[in-house]
Amino acid sequence: MWAILRASKPIRSQSCCVLVMRFLYAKPGASSNFGYGEHQHSKDDQLNVACHLTRPVSCVCFLPQVSLVWARELSSQVKSRSIDKDDDLEDGFSELEEPPETDNIVEHANMDDDEMVSEGDSTGEDNDDAGEDALGLPDTKSKYGEKVVGRKNQSSPLFKVIIEASRPSLSNALDKWVEEGNSLGRGEISLALLNLRKRRFYGKALQFMEWLEATKRLDFGEREYASRLDLVAKVLGIQKAEKYIEKIPSSLRGEIIYRTLLANCVSAVNVKKAEEVFNKIRDLGFPLTVFVCNQLLLLYKRVDRKKISDVLKMMEKEDVKPSLFTYRLLIDTKGRINDISGMEDVIAAMKAEGVEPDLYLQAMIAKYYICAGHNGKAEAALKDMEKGDISDNRAACKSLLPLHASLGKVDDVRRIWNVCEHNPRLEECLAAIEAWGNLGNIEEAEKVFEKMMNSWKKLSSKYYNALLKVYANHKLLSKGKELAKRMSDSGCRIGPLTVDALVKLYVLAGEVEKADSILHKALDQNQIKPLYSTYICVLEKYTERGDIHNAEKMFHRLRHMGYVGRMRQYQLLLQAYINGKTPAYGFRERMKADNIFPNKAVLAQLHAVDAFKKTDILELLD
Template sequence: MWALRRAADPLRSQGCRVGVSLAACSNFTVRSDYVKNAVDISEPAEWASGGCLLPKRFYHSPSSHLHLSLWSCGLSSQAGAKSSGDEEDSEDGFSELETPVNTDSIEESNTGEEVVEEVVSEPELSDLDSEEGLAEASQNELGLSDAEAGAADEESKKRSPGNLFKVIVNAQNIKSALSKWVEEGNHLGRSEISVAVLSLRRRRMYGKALQISEWLEENKQLNFVERDYASHLDLIAKVRGFQKAEQYIGKIPESMRGEIIYRTLLANCVAATNAKKAEEVFNKMRDLEFPITAFACNQLILLYKRLDKKKIADVLLLMEKENVKPTLFTYRVLIDTKGQSNDITGMEQVLETMKAEGIEPDIFTQSVLAKHYINAELIEKAEAVLKEMEGLNLKENRAACKSLLPLYAALGKADDVKRVWKTCESNPHLDECVAAIEAWGKLGKIAEAEAVFEKMSKIWKRLPSKNYTALLRVYANHKLLSKGKDLAKRMADSGCRIGPLTWDGLVKLYVEAGEVEKADSILQKAVQQSSLKPMFNSYIVILDQYAKRGDVHNAEKMFHRLKQAGYVGRLRQYQSLLQAYINAKTPAYGFRDRMKADNIFPNKAVAAQLAQVDAFKKTAISDLLD
């Protein structure tokens, strides 16, 4: 850990150090005077975020300070135009990146079987940002699905790979269907339930999974253990929000309220990007004297990666103090954080520290490295990583294909995209098809992208919406409005479920075609007609367009709708709204107070924007006239 924090020695010249006493006690809490007492920063105090995990007692002994320049202001100060705000564009879901390379998600087989659609939320496409992959990997770390898989014995998997699952998916009333299943004499033990719930989770059909859990609890069909309660809590948080999940904890028997219950709530607070609640839950775990785990620390690192990178230093210090070893996921997040901040040297040093600890990067981590090398225009280094991902035999290393396709496309290597796709083409997986469509789209080869889509249509009887949306986004990026409209009609005619991912594709299609008002109308109708929540990106692309026009009225309306949808605690929408005022050459009265009320604190870029719209700012002329 010491090596990890020392990895950014070159940043120390930037005048940003964090001093934390070695003598501090181990009881951690949230402190609002963090910057004032603990950080020496050459920036105005108003730029710093209040609230951080620090010891309750602080000793300012110069001889005992640790200088944590790696994860403090160096990250923020190095963020250039490329990374400023980009990591938040795609956050919700977070955001956001390609999903982890692990493809055991009950892969839609190549048998032409119908693919069951998502009913609660949809995954985002890989070209949005690395945030979604990290968020999904974070949820996998929670281990609830693994527990369900472990409980499902092999005999049950072979005997009933989908009988109960199919009944549940097709049922209008799941609780009645389960009661009927039992009445007809079918066995309903933990194994059958675990197989069904695992299948639903992997397809993100959380609403149906929650109804199963509720029926089991109401009918006392199973003797609930702590992990069952944690799974129920997780499903409530995903479907109804973490506030409802927090209320459910009070109904759990006290003897079952262990560490896994609170870490499940913590993970969902982080997924909702609610820093205040996440810190409260973390401190509650400390008060209950649960051991500090890598999972809990990883959640905080992931949270601060999105909201305030300077605070990552405190989590790393806590891990060192409590002797908590970083995991592969820890290093993934840190590597992506350094890459987003355009600190390639720091990213490489984290990677070396990771390898020195005996942890080798997986394909997902390698794809993150390659992506940041490409963004930094370090082509040779990117190509070296891609070659390492491929291995000696791409057919034997098939799992890498999904990541390789868009990365080669980003390098403009059409021949390599063609070569990798040829490996998959005879027996493609759905996620590989999506990646191929995106890759051909990036290269501007529309016909090739369409050919992949048509191949999918022939193999599978009914495609999931994300496959349609992949092509829809290609049309949007190339301003092919007519083709996009035809594809949307085809999608509707096929009976495909229309959800947040599709809405996002349609919004982007019309925005790129210059029809912002139409995109706004589509999004508004979607909210009115469905209980599903649109993606953060869907709102922000429209808000950005109003900001470019200097249309403060409509920008404020879109900003308000973002908050109504539950997207709070993010700096990104404030940046866009401020830009609307700047372009309109209109002062933004009380904007700092608005941000403070939402517990949002400006970074350098936003502070500069605030200065431009300050109605009371002093100039050389105003000083003379005064």
């Protein structure tokens, strides 16, 4: 049997969970739960327990972001991998597991169509979550990151028509396209939807699918309905998605439909609704799949690590075999709480099951070794990634560059970049800019950027953002301003990642008020949804100052933008009151009203705030 779990003894300030495989627990005295206590399930293994947030624990060392893949995939892709992938890709409605980056992701469900045009191939990230991000139509990458079909750069005349048409005129533009005798086969539809999703033009993608259904240009089956359901959830929200399900013919209301809804509930961190959908899946008698289990693991990894044990026990009971993605989740969970021994137990068990880590997972493992100070193990992991001659393993270069930089290995960064430099790929350039920036070699980072500018006619804002982040990290405000002007002159559109980079540029330079202004203007003028991490960056500065007024303002902006249910913002706001030496009256009640339950760290903060409470005598004297 694949795995069982147990809990390590709780660490004072962490909700620490240790996963081990059954054969690793032949030790006497090993306990059998993953968190602080056991959860009892009904005979149907339904999850209906309250959610208690735990304090996010992350490494503080300066490392490249190797984000956990957040699986925002349509469930149709979770079938056996023995099915022909090309068939799935051809029909255009099977969806692949894919990140969100980071630690983000997730954050873009309600964005306006046009805002991500220059950043559509990048994923926004939240430092605590990665993101899970886009749930795209068939991408050119499988869920493990390898290429499966060379469609990424295929042009689509239909996509161009959709993009150029305004929303009110889109139906007329599509009618005209058909009247002119242009092809509207399944392949062309699939490619257009792929490009729309890849650039996060979810609104227009939904309009396009509505037109296809209304004009009967496409026969809708379960996967087509699931694809439209996903777009409804992204653009209009979970409630509208639930109503749309009622319109789907009952004969086509299968497990793919509900798994798609579950994925969107998890993406929105809607714990209550996600558990309701899971129970619905069980009530309808659909088989428990690794996809469903992975979605629950994603959810509880973010909000309540203690419940990971419940999901793993359920998987064992139902004989659900873990996928490579399952192991990624568990390894990432262990790495984030700095439990290197537990992480290695998972790796050993994974290999014992015959599952070999891919490059992405190898990079993640190396990152956590570096973060924990196990440099020798990290170097061994990087050597395994290189597989001898790095020139024969170009795919590893983009991961190796920032990892070697985190170890301070200037010679290794230069050696790997020399392999790429004569014919670089864009992702390798991004990695090199990050690596040289981490090493403090601003000049080399700028050289790589200029090489990109000279090699490609027009770069999206994603590539400017890489250098902008370097300038921000080194407090080079004037250079950052110059680069921002170049971005403007080149016609780059502002998206969440650009706003994030600009805000952090000013915050790290000590100009938090200017950063706050940029954030406010970006929201008002560009109608974009800034990243969670962008707000948190500003909130942290106000917290340091003990600026309660502005901290409260930023906290309410987070709530207004839909960023709720995360402990971090409550911790920061409480700390602002502590730093400002002011009592936070009614804070416990505020948290309770938001269904947020304090962990040990927050309880300590609440106690500290209570210490500022005035006595009755002092109240009278005032």
